[in-house]
Amino acid sequence: MRESTEKHWLLRPKTITLLWRVFIAILAATVIAERVVHLHPHFGFDGWFGFHAWYGFLACAAMIIFAKGLGLLIKRPDTYYGDDQ
Amino acid sequence: MILHPALILVLGALVLPWLPHRGARQAASLALPLAALWAVWQVPDGSAWQLHFLDYTLTPLAGDKLTRLFATIFALMAAAGALFALRQESRVEVPAALFYAGSAMGVAFAGDLITVFIFWELMAIASTLVIWSAGSRASYSASMRYLSIHLLGGVVLMAGIAGHVAATGSLAFTHMTPDSGASWLILAGFLVNAGAPPLSAWLPDAYPEASWSGTVFLSAFTTKTAVYVLLRGFPGTELLIWVGMFMIFYGIVYALLENDMRRILAYSIVNQVGFMVVGIGIGTEMALNGAAAHAFAHIIYKALLLMSAGSVLYRTGRRKCTDLGGLFQSMPVTAVCGIIGALAISSFPWTSGFVSKSMISQAAGDEHLQYVWLGLAAASAGVFLHAGIKFPWFVFFQKDSGLRPADPPASMQIPMILFSALCIGLGLFPAPLYALLPFEVNYAPYSGAHVVTQLQLLLFSGLAFFVMLGFLKRTLTISLDLDWFYRMFAPRLVNLLTPLLTGVIAGLERTAASVAQRAGKTLHRHHGPQGALARTWPTGSMAFWTVVMLLAWLALYYLP
Numbered sequence: 001m002r003e004s005t006e007k008h009w010l011l012r013p014k015t016i017t018l019l020w021r022v023f024i025a026i027l028a029a030t031v032i033a034e035r036v037v038h039l040h041p042h043f044g045f046d047g048w049f050g051f052h053a054w055y056g057f058l059a060c061a062a063m064i065i066f067a068k069g070l071g072l073l074i075k076r077p078d079t080y081y082g083d084d085q
Numbered sequence: 086m087i088l089h090p091a092l093i094l095v096l097g098a099l100v101l102p103w104l105p106h107r108g109a110r111q112a113a114s115l116a117l118p119l120a121a122l123w124a125v126w127q128v129p130d131g132s133a134w135q136l137h138f139l140d141y142t143l144t145p146l147a148g149d150k151l152t153r154l155f156a157t158i159f160a161l162m163a164a165a166g167a168l169f170a171l172r173q174e175s176r177v178e179v180p181a182a183l184f185y186a187g188s189a190m191g192v193a194f195a196g197d198l199i200t201v202f203i204f205w206e207l208m209a210i211a212s213t214l215v216i217w218s219a220g221s222r223a224s225y226s227a228s229m230r231y232l233s234i235h236l237l238g239g240v241v242l243m244a245g246i247a248g249h250v251a252a253t254g255s256l257a258f259t260h261m262t263p264d265s266g267a268s269w270l271i272l273a274g275f276l277v278n279a280g281a282p283p284l285s286a287w288l289p290d291a292y293p294e295a296s297w298s299g300t301v302f303l304s305a306f307t308t309k310t311a312v313y314v315l316l317r318g319f320p321g322t323e324l325l326i327w328v329g330m331f332m333i334f335y336g337i338v339y340a341l342l343e344n345d346m347r348r349i350l351a352y353s354i355v356n357q358v359g360f361m362v363v364g365i366g367i368g369t370e371m372a373l374n375g376a377a378a379h380a381f382a383h384i385i386y387k388a389l390l391l392m393s394a395g396s397v398l399y400r401t402g403r404r405k406c407t408d409l410g411g412l413f414q415s416m417p418v419t420a421v422c423g424i425i426g427a428l429a430i431s432s433f434p435w436t437s438g439f440v441s442k443s444m445i446s447q448a449a450g451d452e453h454l455q456y457v458w459l460g461l462a463a464a465s466a467g468v469f470l471h472a473g474i475k476f477p478w479f480v481f482f483q484k485d486s487g488l489r490p491a492d493p494p495a496s497m498q499i500p501m502i503l504f505s506a507l508c509i510g511l512g513l514f515p516a517p518l519y520a521l522l523p524f525e526v527n528y529a530p531y532s533g534a535h536v537v538t539q540l541q542l543l544l545f546s547g548l549a550f551f552v553m554l555g556f557l558k559r560t561l562t563i564s565l566d567l568d569w570f571y572r573m574f575a576p577r578l579v580n581l582l583t584p585l586l587t588g589v590i591a592g593l594e595r596t597a598a599s600v601a602q603r604a605g606k607t608l609h610r611h612h613g614p615q616g617a618l619a620r621t622w623p624t625g626s627m628a629f630w631t632v633v634m635l636l637a638w639l640a641l642y643y644l645p
Contacts, residue, residue: 008414011485026544027545030537034537034541037534039534052538052545053544053545055542056462056466056541056542056543056544056545056546059467060545060546060549060550061553063337063467063470064341064553064556064557066338067338068556071342074565074566075560075562075565076562076565077561077562077563078344078345078561081572
């Protein structure tokens with residue numbers, strides 16, 4: 001308890017839980033808002049429900065996994081070139 | 086007589102280091118870009134200066150809307166950068182940076198290809214000096230690698246220009262199509278400076294090695310000048326769509342792997358320039374406006390991000406994400422400005438990136454370029470991932486590094502606050518920016534659908550970041566790139582071949598020496614004092630041998 005009062009208010013577990021809840025509420029709100037605004041899709045598939053939400057999420061997940069995989073091949077210690085740091 | 090805005094900076098920068106007082110130098114470093122900014126707006130449309138050089142007529146100063154847009158942002162950037170660098174101890178860096186800005190402006194105002202080339206090369210030299218003036222061994226070797234690549238690009242460009250002038254007889258810098266060897270070379274020379282593949286690595290290699298203020302200048306001019314010349318020279322070249330697309334994803338993936346905060350931002354320059362290059366490749370008025378607007382907005386928010394990172398470096402001397410974290414507690418201004426820059430680069434609604442980048446996506450949609458549009462949408466999410474959240478998260482939040490540095494001095498805070506205000510101001514009121522664009526803008530960025538879909542894209546990208554945070558844990562690593570070939574492979578090859586080659590050369594030398602010795606001995610035997618050919622012979626033996634020769638000839642003559 002003492003530790004959490006010493007911490008910056010933004011770092012307290014309570015705040016972080018609250019931030020997560022607010023974040024998820026906002027995420028839900030952006031998807032629901034799609035029902036209110038008038039979408040004008042270019043191609044058709046971009047008019048599917050919540051397209052930008054799941055496309056954004058999946059694209060990012062794919063990029064992170066791809067980067068992780070590529071990292072196995074191309075990552076080197078940062079002293080690799082000697083004079084760098 | 087109209088003043089040449091670029092020459093104000095270039096000539097002023099040459100005088101600047103010799104001013105006697107530090108105060109005078111500081112005042113001049115701020116006054117010069119502002120004077121240049123004023124001069125930019127005095128340049129009329131069409132060619133203003135003409136010069137005769139050899140058989141050619143050069144047009145070192147010509148104005149139009151596109152030129153003015155880029156020159157304006159170059160001048161603004163130079164002014165804000167000079168203010169940020171007011172406390173820079175190096176006497177070389179700021180003059181070199183202003184010379185660099187002036188050269189970039191010189192390219193923007195150039196009406197002919199020779200002037201483009203001259204300022205292009207001056208830009209390479211001045212920017213090398215900016216990197217160099219950081220004064221470390223790492224920055225020196227990085228600057229030399231950087232210079233080599235740019236001189237190579239310059240040679241390619243010069244060859245292209247020479248071929249183009251020989252073929253067409255025209256020096257004018259106008260729209261070209263890559264249909265001849267010469268115009269391909271020009272395009273390649275331009276693309277080297279844009280950070281296009283295969284030579285993208287020079288950018289994240291060199292820029293982060295400059296000083297805390299140097300990188301701010303570097304982020305603005307070279308790549309955006311390349312965007313400018315591509316916009317003027319090669320709009321609608323389809324290849325550029327795919328080059329740009331590659332740059333976009335290259336930037337994201339490498340930035341995700343990176344640990345150095347300024348190198349993350351350097352990779353994201355390649356990523357952002359990729360968006361502009363795609364726009365140029367699409368080539369419609371909407372796309373070209375988008376590319377130009379995005380270049381303008383990008384210079385501001387990228388400089389802002391690098392000022393924020395530069396302030397952290399200035400106060401802590403650290404640049405690796407693994408050494409940083411939790412700084413928001415003691416550097417609130419730097420953190421907030423960094424976050425505003427991060428939101429702008431992510432094209433968050435109500436920031437400058439939103440009103441500029443969306444025009445490129447819109448153009449892809451209008452042209453029914455389905456895969457391009459999908460790529461751009463994925464990349465927009467990816468920008469939020471690699472720069473929008475990653476940079477502020479790992480520098481200002483993440484774990485508590487225990488560091489409690491204060492915000493930087495006012496001279497560094499003011500330009501950050503000004504550029505933050507511009508990021509939001511342009512986002513809320515895009516009309517003044519749209520009025521500066523080369524073509525008329527028929528685009529309203531703020532439709533309900535656009536705001537909602539963009540928020541979905543970005544916020545769910547944020548969700549992916551925090552859900553997969555374990556995958557993004559920073560490690561003390563760098564990522565190999567094609568610069569490995571000239572940083573590791575080539576030197577190793579030389580090291581490997583050196584003993585072999587020295588052996589071969591030594592062997593050849595020995596052989597040559599013994600051959601020469603033997604030849605000498607033979608010569609000595611025949612022609613020396615005791616040699617058969619040096620002896621005196623009696624006349625009789627001479628007559629005898631002549632007879633032998635004649636008989637031999639006679640015999641051979643009658644042979645069948």
